[in-house]
Amino acid sequence: MAAPLIVVSRLEKTYLTRAGSRIRALADVTLEVADGEFVTVVGPSGCGKTTLLRILGGLLPASSGTVELLGRRVTGPGRKVGMVFQDPVLLPWRTVLDNVMVPVIVLRLDRQLYRRRALELLALVGLTGFENRYPHELSGGMRQRVSLARALVHDPALLLMDEPFGALDAMTREAMNLELQRIWRESGKTVLFITHSIPEAVFLGDRVVVMSPRPARVVDMVTVDLPRPRDLDVMGSDSFGVYTRKIRQMLGPKGWLE
Amino acid sequence: MSVLEDADAPVERLSPLQEFCRAPGAFIRERPHVPLVPLILVVVVGAWEVIVRAGHLPDFLLPAPSAVGRALASGLSSRLYLEHFWITFSESLLGFLIAAAAGIAFGTVIAQFRLLERTLYPYLVALQTLPKIAIAPLLIVWLGFGFSSKVVIAALVAFFPVLVNVIVGLKTVDAGKLDLMRSLDASRWQTFRLVTFPNALPFVFAGLDIAIVFCVLGAIVGEFVGSQRGLGNLILQFHTSLDIAGMFAVLLLLAALGVGLHLVIQTIQRRVIFWAQADHVIGA
Ligand SMILES: Nc1ncnc2c1ncn2[C@@H]1O[C@H](COP(=O)(O)OP(=O)(O)O)[C@@H](O)[C@H]1O
Ligand SMILES: [Mg+2]
Numbered sequence: 001m002a003a004p005l006i007v008v009s010r011l012e013k014t015y016l017t018r019a020g021s022r023i024r025a026l027a028d029v030t031l032e033v034a035d036g037e038f039v040t041v042v043g044p045s046g047c048g049k050t051t052l053l054r055i056l057g058g059l060l061p062a063s064s065g066t067v068e069l070l071g072r073r074v075t076g077p078g079r080k081v082g083m084v085f086q087d088p089v090l091l092p093w094r095t096v097l098d099n100v101m102v103p104v105i106v107l108r109l110d111r112q113l114y115r116r117r118a119l120e121l122l123a124l125v126g127l128t129g130f131e132n133r134y135p136h137e138l139s140g141g142m143r144q145r146v147s148l149a150r151a152l153v154h155d156p157a158l159l160l161m162d163e164p165f166g167a168l169d170a171m172t173r174e175a176m177n178l179e180l181q182r183i184w185r186e187s188g189k190t191v192l193f194i195t196h197s198i199p200e201a202v203f204l205g206d207r208v209v210v211m212s213p214r215p216a217r218v219v220d221m222v223t224v225d226l227p228r229p230r231d232l233d234v235m236g237s238d239s240f241g242v243y244t245r246k247i248r249q250m251l252g253p254k255g256w257l258e
Numbered sequence: 259m260s261v262l263e264d265a266d267a268p269v270e271r272l273s274p275l276q277e278f279c280r281a282p283g284a285f286i287r288e289r290p291h292v293p294l295v296p297l298i299l300v301v302v303v304g305a306w307e308v309i310v311r312a313g314h315l316p317d318f319l320l321p322a323p324s325a326v327g328r329a330l331a332s333g334l335s336s337r338l339y340l341e342h343f344w345i346t347f348s349e350s351l352l353g354f355l356i357a358a359a360a361g362i363a364f365g366t367v368i369a370q371f372r373l374l375e376r377t378l379y380p381y382l383v384a385l386q387t388l389p390k391i392a393i394a395p396l397l398i399v400w401l402g403f404g405f406s407s408k409v410v411i412a413a414l415v416a417f418f419p420v421l422v423n424v425i426v427g428l429k430t431v432d433a434g435k436l437d438l439m440r441s442l443d444a445s446r447w448q449t450f451r452l453v454t455f456p457n458a459l460p461f462v463f464a465g466l467d468i469a470i471v472f473c474v475l476g477a478i479v480g481e482f483v484g485s486q487r488g489l490g491n492l493i494l495q496f497h498t499s500l501d502i503a504g505m506f507a508v509l510l511l512l513a514a515l516g517v518g519l520h521l522v523i524q525t526i527q528r529r530v531i532f533w534a535q536a537d538h539v540i541g542a
Pocket of ligand 1: 015016017023025043044045046047048049050051052214
């Protein structure tokens with residue numbers, strides 16, 4: 001395994017609500033992700049997955065514990081990370097291409113150079129010909145592809161994805177999973193992908209991190225030894241079933257995922 | 259790309275006229291209000307004409323539509339109405355432009371600084387609830403019977419809807435867009451330029467649309483209180499001479515002015531915030 005790109009150690013997060021009560025969202029989360037690895041995180045909804053991702057992305061301070069990215073403490077947002085949120089969060093007044101260019105503008109990168117890259121990424125996510133459309137002219141799946149291209153445009157080392165396909169219908173979602181695998185293989189990025197779908201986690205991940213209900217702890221890490229590239233047929237295979245059953249057993253008996 | 263996804267890509271939208279030409283029957287069946295809107299006008303005006311003639315009502319109480327039409331035609335051809343129209347139009351437009359610029363500028367500054375907003379808030383509420391036209395007599399005393407006092411009254415009346423909408427618009431940004439900017443470590447100015455300001459534009463235009471109606475109101479009230487010219491002044495002149503048909507004719511001109519200004523704002527709005535319009539269509 002290559003050197004870890006990201007090291008999460010003993011991460012704790014307790015929210016203080018307006019009413020003054022405390023909500024413990026993360027309890028002692030320790031995790032390493034290797035360079036180039038695709039790690040998926042499954043856990044019941046409301047357990048603290050988004051909290052973990054926001055801390056990794058520097059959007060939220062941890063209560064205690066540390067996050068190191070490329071050997072340096074994460075204390076705030078930085079250009080080494082690209083984020084894909086649950087909603088595509090596109091700016092409706094900008095064209096598809098201009099949306100992808102937002103990080104380039106904010107980070108003051110060379111616009112000429114990165115415009116080419118943005119166009120290449122739009123091709124990579126299958127949106128050639130849609131560069132000058134506006135977000136409201138796209139379907140949900142297409143919008144999330146734009147958001148993916150935007151997260152990649154400034155060439156981050158780490159891609160953080162928070163249930164990006166959760167709002168899509170089942171068929172579009174499977175198609176997006178296939179495409180994400182291809183994009184990941186072509187771009188060589190490290191991906192941390194959050195989901196509450198066990199099949200999605202197994203299909204995409206080199207490793208699946210299984211989390212407990214709130215406060216989230218790492219229950220287990222399952223290494224998925226299925227050959228790449230995986231196609232949708234793999235979901236019907238015996239070994240795929242073994243993985244999903246194993247994870248469901250960790251989460252299922254108490255109905256955590258429901 | 260899957261076939262499924264192309265299926266919910268939007269279809270080309272036709273203009274209403276194109277749709278009508280393509281299938282007039284279906285067009286009217288789907289939008290029965292389109293012929294009904296002018297029909298109502300014809301019926302009401304026709305009934306009015308008949309009632310006035312049959313009842314032999316004197317012209318100084320209620321003139322027939324035909325009498326109003328004659329008054330309007332003669333007033334327009336003698337250019338008398340046009341001069342007054344031009345005065346009221348310029349007062350309103352200038353007042354509007356001042357209100358829009360000041361409202362956007364002050365609103366933007368106030369929305370940036372929480373302390374400023376909280377400090378000014380009670381005064382803004384007090385001023386907003388004050389009926390601004392009540393200040394008109396005072397402004398006539400200060401600025402005289404001429405053009406400038408009307409412009410100031412129009413601007414004052416139109417200023418607050420713009421200000422309030424700008425402040426609300428700048429504060430109504432969804433958290434996701436701000437998260438996106440924060441994840442890129444964007445500066446305040448970058449966030450304002452790329453997200454907060456464009457995001458506020460639908461609110462700004464809602465304010466401008468109210469303001470454009472209010473500024474005509476302000477100009478007319480100013481002319482009522484003290485003036486030598488303008489459509490408001492003309493109404494007072496006709497009032498003195500009991501020329502009721504003339505008063506109705508001026509009201510028609512005022513309605514035309516209001517509708518015209520509103521349409522101008524709407525046209526600009528449709529171009530500038532086309533993206534919000536599309537959302538409305540879906541919501542409608
Ligand atoms: N800003 C906040 N203030 C208080 N509680 C919060 C806040 N954000 C999240 N929480 C709580 O923390 C828990 C974990 O939330 P989250 O990380 O969003 O879960 P998940 O993404 O796994 O569904 C939830 O119970 C949620 O209500
Ligand atoms: Mg979540």
